[in-house]
Amino acid sequence: MKTLVLVEHDNTKVQDATLAVVTAASKLGEVHLLVAGHNCGAVAEAAARIAGVGKVHVADDAAYANGLAENVAPLAAALMADHDAFLAPATTQGKNVAPRVAAHLDVMQISEILSVEGPKTFTRPIYAGNAIATVESTDAKLVITVRGTAFEKAATEGGSGTIEAVSGPGDAGTSSFVSSEIAKSERPELTSAKVIVSGGRALKDAETFEATITPLADKLGAAIGASRAAVDAGYVPNDYQVGQTGKIVAPEVYFAIGISGAIQHLAGMKDSKVIIAINKDEDAPIFQVADVGLVTDLFTAVPELTAAL
Amino acid sequence: MKILVPVKRVIDYNVKPRVKADGTGVDLANVKMSMNPFDEIAVEEAIRLKEKGAGTEIVAVSIGPAKAQETLRTALAMGADRAILVETEEEVEPLAVAKILKAIADEEQPGLVILGKQSISDDSNQTGQMLAALMGRPQGTFANTVEVDGDSVVVKREVDGGLQTVKLALPAIVTTDLRLNEPRYASLPNIMKAKQKPLATKTAADYGVDLTPRLKTLKVTEPAVRQAGVKVADVAELVEKIKALGIA
Numbered sequence: 001m002k003t004l005v006l007v008e009h010d011n012t013k014v015q016d017a018t019l020a021v022v023t024a025a026s027k028l029g030e031v032h033l034l035v036a037g038h039n040c041g042a043v044a045e046a047a048a049r050i051a052g053v054g055k056v057h058v059a060d061d062a063a064y065a066n067g068l069a070e071n072v073a074p075l076a077a078a079l080m081a082d083h084d085a086f087l088a089p090a091t092t093q094g095k096n097v098a099p100r101v102a103a104h105l106d107v108m109q110i111s112e113i114l115s116v117e118g119p120k121t122f123t124r125p126i127y128a129g130n131a132i133a134t135v136e137s138t139d140a141k142l143v144i145t146v147r148g149t150a151f152e153k154a155a156t157e158g159g160s161g162t163i164e165a166v167s168g169p170g171d172a173g174t175s176s177f178v179s180s181e182i183a184k185s186e187r188p189e190l191t192s193a194k195v196i197v198s199g200g201r202a203l204k205d206a207e208t209f210e211a212t213i214t215p216l217a218d219k220l221g222a223a224i225g226a227s228r229a230a231v232d233a234g235y236v237p238n239d240y241q242v243g244q245t246g247k248i249v250a251p252e253v254y255f256a257i258g259i260s261g262a263i264q265h266l267a268g269m270k271d272s273k274v275i276i277a278i279n280k281d282e283d284a285p286i287f288q289v290a291d292v293g294l295v296t297d298l299f300t301a302v303p304e305l306t307a308a309l
Numbered sequence: 310m311k312i313l314v315p316v317k318r319v320i321d322y323n324v325k326p327r328v329k330a331d332g333t334g335v336d337l338a339n340v341k342m343s344m345n346p347f348d349e350i351a352v353e354e355a356i357r358l359k360e361k362g363a364g365t366e367i368v369a370v371s372i373g374p375a376k377a378q379e380t381l382r383t384a385l386a387m388g389a390d391r392a393i394l395v396e397t398e399e400e401v402e403p404l405a406v407a408k409i410l411k412a413i414a415d416e417e418q419p420g421l422v423i424l425g426k427q428s429i430s431d432d433s434n435q436t437g438q439m440l441a442a443l444m445g446r447p448q449g450t451f452a453n454t455v456e457v458d459g460d461s462v463v464v465k466r467e468v469d470g471g472l473q474t475v476k477l478a479l480p481a482i483v484t485t486d487l488r489l490n491e492p493r494y495a496s497l498p499n500i501m502k503a504k505q506k507p508l509a510t511k512t513a514a515d516y517g518v519d520l521t522p523r524l525k526t527l528k529v530t531e532p533a534v535r536q537a538g539v540k541v542a543d544v545a546e547l548v549e550k551i552k553a554l555g556i557a
Contacts, residue, residue: 099435103442108523175447291538
């Protein structure tokens with residue numbers, strides 16, 4: 001089987017989310033990549049070095065600069081004439097593009113796969129991860145998004161893919177990029193961080209959240225996350241949200257601080273290797289999944305913990 | 310400008326879904342059902358656009374069992390003008406839903422279609438994007454802000470790492486994210502009035518769409534259960550545990 005993996009990138013480097021998709025694709029067959037971007041030569045070269053990659057299709061055109069789905073999907077759909085499966089990361093970018101590719105191909109997409117069980121059989125979470133469905137596709141071709149935390153990341157070096165320039169239909173002329181507000185941060189990315197420190201509604205306000213959570217995260221070199229309640233209350237921006245409707249994470253260690261542990265939140269972090277919870281309510285559901293729990297007032301415990309580490 | 314708002318009847322978001330003992334699916338018998346929360350946000354956004362003068366008529370559509378009428382009545386009580394139920398007892402996959410919606414859009418010619426970004430039942434996150442592809446129109450997925458500006462719509466999208474703003478030529482498809490708005494509750498008088506609003510019942514065959522599923526569900530299981538660990542007495546003990554993990 002020949003697979004085509006959509007490379008997630010910012011025109012300068014390959015985003016980590018791509019690496020888990022390469023691993024999933026390699027379980028199906030030969031791995032080809034699609035780099036759609038503008039002035040993205042460096043991305044193509046880095047993509048070709050990913051272990052296990054055969055061919056890298058590069059479409060370098062201003063129409064693909066911002067990854068607009070209206071422009072990228074027809075390009076990917078055309079390349080699918082020579083491929084059997086299209087895979088994209090289950091990131092906002094992958095989720096934006098893949099179903100559009102599926103519709104062009106008249107294929108029913110399989111969203112957020114957790115495992116490859118056979119050439120056309122996969123597992124995927126439904127009902128916010130409260131159930132796991134095993135599904136088999138009857139379509140001639142496959143369109144899949146891959147949950148990054150469910151697969152090992154492919155090595156970024158060791159591959160020797162060949163780079164091939166391709167062109168697509170270009171600008172569909174129906175949409176244009178206006179602007180983006182992407183937070184610049186020295187911290188590791190939430191979805192690839194080894195350690196995450198997350199805060200909940202108990203943090204009171206934006207200032208208290210910052211003053212309590214940030215020093216601990218700094219000490220541990222951790223990414224900062226938050227529950228939906230904390231995001232809705234405006235303590236931190238949207239993209240900090242960990243949970244079914246936010247980011248799905250699975251770090252080595254996850255600190256849940258002042259987070260009660262609503263199903264919605266648990267769905268986004270329950271695959272973390274070790275969960276450490278600090279909460280003053282001993283009946284909080286978070287303690288049912290935590291490996292280490294401390295029932296106490298976080299406002300004294302967290303600074304004390306930060307100082308002791 | 311007409312606005313089309315598809316809505317789905319799903320298990321209420323406060324109910325914990327239970328997997329059936331025979332592994333064929335999730336038990337929906339005697340379970341409270343409601344409008345998919347992202348779809349409520351879609352209905353609300355359509356009403357706000359109408360209130361601002363950007364929308365003229367709001368048509369709510371649901372594809373599902375006869376009881377999905379209740380979901381449509383909720384949309385009508387919130388402020389939609391009329392409703393279409395495409396009745397089927399089968400489970401319909403996003404691709405088939407998108408095809409039915411495409412056929413309805415061909416008839417209704419909406420300027421905007423606003424959908425929830427995903428249902429909280431199968432969590433597919435596909436229908437809006439598929440509909441956009443089938444209509445050959447642009448999409449503003451995971452919308453945080455929607456502003457109609459003449460013959461285009463500016464959508465601020467929630468993306469990994471922050472926000473992205475795109476400008477789309479109308480007609481366009483928008484899918485809603487959580488923070489787009491807070492849906493209103495229908496008032497009692499509006500619930501009464503909604504009973505008089507028109508609701509047309511159709512079938513998939515009326516739109517020439519084949520509902521045969523493309524994916525076979527082989528089984529549905531409970532996820533692996535995580536065991537609760539230990540509770541420590543104080544910060545000093547917690548520090549020891551953390552040091553043992555080798556991260557500090």
